[in-house]
Amino acid sequence: MNNKAWLAAFEVIATLQRAGFEAYIVGGAVRDQLLGKDVHDVDVATSALPTEVQSLFTTTVDVGILHGTVIVVHPLAPIEVTTFRVEGTYEDHRRPSTVHFVRSLRDDLARRDFTVNAMALTKDHTIIDYFGGQADLAAKIVRAVGDAKERFSEDALRMLRAVRFVAQLNFTVDRQTKDAIQSCSADLAYVARERIKQEIDKIWQGEAITEAIRLMEETDLVKVLPGVWRAQTWRGFKPKTVEEGWAYFLHYNRTQPHIASHYRLTNQEKRSVKQIHLAFDALVERGFTRLDYYRYDGNVLCSAVRIARHLQRTKLSEEDVLQNKARLPIQSRQALAVDGHDLQKWCNKKPGKWLQQALQEIERAVLYEEIDNTQQQIRSWYCNGVDQR
Ligand code: ATP
Numbered sequence: 001m002n003n004k005a006w007l008a009a010f011e012v013i014a015t016l017q018r019a020g021f022e023a024y025i026v027g028g029a030v031r032d033q034l035l036g037k038d039v040h041d042v043d044v045a046t047s048a049l050p051t052e053v054q055s056l057f058t059t060t061v062d063v064g065i066l067h068g069t070v071i072v073v074h075p076l077a078p079i080e081v082t083t084f085r086v087e088g089t090y091e092d093h094r095r096p097s098t099v100h101f102v103r104s105l106r107d108d109l110a111r112r113d114f115t116v117n118a119m120a121l122t123k124d125h126t127i128i129d130y131f132g133g134q135a136d137l138a139a140k141i142v143r144a145v146g147d148a149k150e151r152f153s154e155d156a157l158r159m160l161r162a163v164r165f166v167a168q169l170n171f172t173v174d175r176q177t178k179d180a181i182q183s184c185s186a187d188l189a190y191v192a193r194e195r196i197k198q199e200i201d202k203i204w205q206g207e208a209i210t211e212a213i214r215l216m217e218e219t220d221l222v223k224v225l226p227g228v229w230r231a232q233t234w235r236g237f238k239p240k241t242v243e244e245g246w247a248y249f250l251h252y253n254r255t256q257p258h259i260a261s262h263y264r265l266t267n268q269e270k271r272s273v274k275q276i277h278l279a280f281d282a283l284v285e286r287g288f289t290r291l292d293y294y295r296y297d298g299n300v301l302c303s304a305v306r307i308a309r310h311l312q313r314t315k316l317s318e319e320d321v322l323q324n325k326a327r328l329p330i331q332s333r334q335a336l337a338v339d340g341h342d343l344q345k346w347c348n349k350k351p352g353k354w355l356q357q358a359l360q361e362i363e364r365a366v367l368y369e370e371i372d373n374t375q376q377q378i379r380s381w382y383c384n385g386v387d388q389r
């Protein structure tokens, strides 16, 4: 448990209460604390309006006043404080554009997605649970608050959130909730892809990815999401990073490179995925060479190995890979005993394309231990080579 965030949240609650408002810890923090899991952020819900919250604390950040959220910058941790609210009308199965502030905790909890996410915790550690969240936690069930079909047609992302909680918590989805997902599945197409990506990122970090994707298969969500979604392919595979998760998913979609853009991967993520794929190809086609160990980052090599091992395309272990990489005579161009300036001096030439090529040749010779990484050896090897050319 992140004690600082809890202490900060309890102090924020105390301040709000002293001013005559109600305030509780709500949502994921209550759920995860009851599950004995690490809590990363502690959210507070309050009857105070955003302007009232602002006036009670010295430092606040306005992150979404229209939606009722103010960050209170407590010295121990920043705390998101959100005014009790209900949501306005939903258009196109997306999040509503308007919200209405209310003064009742119950109404606020009722607009939340699942029973396990709709509990509140008071300052004296009493749990407020109007919708059977504790029973569902004990039975490991994801169940919509209220009428599931209605809730999913309000905001279709909730269906993918159910899948995400299956992956994250290893829960099963209540029958009616599952049937409702099936009947509303097509509506997921209306949801912003950035929101979809956030949930998929969390699926890749989950413990029960196979079960989550099986749920997507059974409820037809896979029909709305491009790419190959096959639960079976995930059995026994747990990515170490989000990027490795995407790399593995996209491995089955190599002929459709636009899929990474469809899911709004960042440029950095796309680069990592590409590197993992290239390293994977190198490994399964011919095994890693010294140049591969040199060229690819340790994380990329390990992701490629984990994927290849899962697909039974290599016997190499991650330890082997890291050891082989560590044994290289140099780890980067900066470690070479010479640089571009030296070469220009030796050859008396202006910089140009030849310089990159020369440095690459030298790197290669040093990596394969044809020469030692010393000025002298590199110079005589390179200058003799140039004479011969
Ligand atoms: P995590 O541990 O991944 O942060 P979380 O449950 O805190 O999980 P958030 O996305 O941070 O998830 O949302 C905080 C809370 O807001 C949820 O627990 C839930 O009560 C509510 N919530 C979030 N998204 C929705 C939604 N689309 N519809 C209804 N309620 C939602």
Ligand code: MG
Pocket (backbone or CB within 6 Å): 028, 029, 041
């Ligand atoms: Mg959260």
